[in-house]
Amino acid sequence: MTRVGIIGIGHGTFGRRSDATVQELAFEAFRTAMEDAGIDRDAVDASVIGSVPEYHKQRSLAGVVQEYLGLVPKPTWLTEVACASGSAAMRTAWMAIKAGVHDVVAVIGCQKMTELSTPEILALMGRVGEVQWESGFGTTFPGYYAMFAKRHMHEFGTTRDQLLDVAVKNHHYGAMNPYALFRKEITKEKASASEDVATPFQVYDCCANADGAACVILASEERAREISSNPVWLSGMGCASATMSVLSRPNLVGLPSAEAAAAQAYEMAGIGPDDVDVADVHDCFTVAEIMAYEDLGFCKKGEGGPFIEEKQPYIGGKVAVNVDGGLKAKGHPIGATGVSMTYEIAKQLRGEAGERQVPDANVGLTHNVGGIGQYCFVQVMTRE
């Protein structure tokens, strides 16, 4: 079967985008990706849209995006797995090309989160978990990850400072990313003075809702070689699920879906965690990045705290992690995030990341989590 290559990448600015509709955001990313690929829309066989429907007034989003991009009557469909919807779009496009059904597919992650009123957001917040046995007690998204943090601290001695080290690092690199929502360095003192959200988390432990879009154009190996002089290859694609209810999980110190997806991706790519030069991981909350170091095998289980404290995930450390600012500083327009991660790693592997470029980046990885680990997608990406 054919390999699948990335031949074009595009990214819009993340943030409160009161200037644009969701399809207009999608257009920004799509146009940039098409320019980057150097192809016309005639060359695109289909599109896959990653987005979470409940944030938009427009129902059935793929249709309106497809029309606005001028891709009608080519096939299009939407993928949804919460915050990993963009990676699900990546995977289905990859599958379509692997199967020989399509040769060139545009993958667009897009989300407009700031149009909902505060009461609408608060109502949505109350239904992030399993609604029969958990939501009736007022659980929230930060609340769930906070319980992972408490348990991680209890079992491994992870400290409050180490959690905040993650936020400080991601803001450090976010300041260098022109597409990021927060382009400011922060200090641990400032982070630890922010308001409580769900203990031990304060505001700076949490990523922010945002609007935004990212796009990548995928092609079969034959078409990629015809079109592109610098394709980046999807060399390992892993995907797994975990129980919706955290009550059914074997432990609350990691995400079994992430471990399983990583193992699949490493095996398919024929590499191991030590081979990864640069990674974008799902830091929706500070503890999530620490668990990602461990679930991906960058360090042993329980050693994620010292790993960040020793600056191992900085450029120049063992593996550069979230040097685009991560969800924390870049913002988290949930459907766009998985595609945004893919954009950043492709940029790094092409050596085009500017002041945040990881030297000699040959092997990259994305780790995109849906919900509280109910879904996880891991991609290993390589250049020639």
Add this chain to the structure above:
Amino acid sequence: MFKWFGKVNFTPYTKVSDFAQHLRDGHLMASRCKSCGAASFPPRADCEACMSDAFEFFEVSGKGKLHTFTKIVSAPTGFEDVVPYTVGVVDLDDGGKALAWFGETIGEDDIRIGMELQVVPRIFEELEEIKVYYSLERPGTAWSKV
């Protein structure tokens, strides 16, 4: 009447709706598969192990150990009047886990991961509608109507 369960209820209809009736009578119930005997808490109608759809309820002690917890300060719709509140996850001695609020028998400063707890039924009947839930209490705490 599963609509009784939880401060806010999102799932009024379920095959295990008698759970709420039992809770109103002061009994915390788990489910057991009539075919293979697999037990589950929270209860489920259809067996995860053998896929049988025949089940029965049985009463559990609710005793267990605290696995983790958090104090939620930023609350969703329907919980504004009780914020901040602390939720915990308990590893039950009889198997399974439960997620619930801490009740009045445990002070905030006394909460420790690993502490012994009991999941205890709670019933509000004075409200316009019946509300039932359970809370995390010192072992030996009696169930009560509030």
